[in-house]
Amino acid sequence: MRKGARKTLGANAIPLVAIMTAVTTVLTMFVKIPTPTRGYLNLSDTMIFFSAYAFGPWVGGIIGGLGPALSDLISGYPQWAVFTFVIDGAQAVLAGSLIRTFKPVNIVVGSLVAGIWKVFGYFIAGGILSGFGPALGEIVGNS
16 A cells, blocks of 8 residues: 555545446456466456555455456356455455555565466366366466
8 A cells, every 4th residue: 555545445435446346347358368267368467456556455455356256247257256356356455465665676576476376366266166187277377
């Protein structure tokens, strides 16, 4: 979270979260490259990291979790929605928590740790949904 950022959300933050969630949903749906485990590659990470860095870990987590999960529900991948909400939401919380200040090393470390979490999370989710053999093949696509 940026220095001096507010710790609480007021009523005026609700429309911001709703709009950013909608933008994240649309960007996640805009580019869909299907994968063998019945998932797809998309642009969600751009909005997940932007939201985490711009609005802090918890608001970023809400936006980063809800946007891609709604995209899964709308796009016909409901089996992934809960996993996506948890994995992508936690990715935003991790990234937003680890940067705290906008020093280049913090941004790099926060992004790497959050990215590693996402690859691990989707490996586990893919293993649960499709088996760990196909999920292993998706690691490169999820990185």
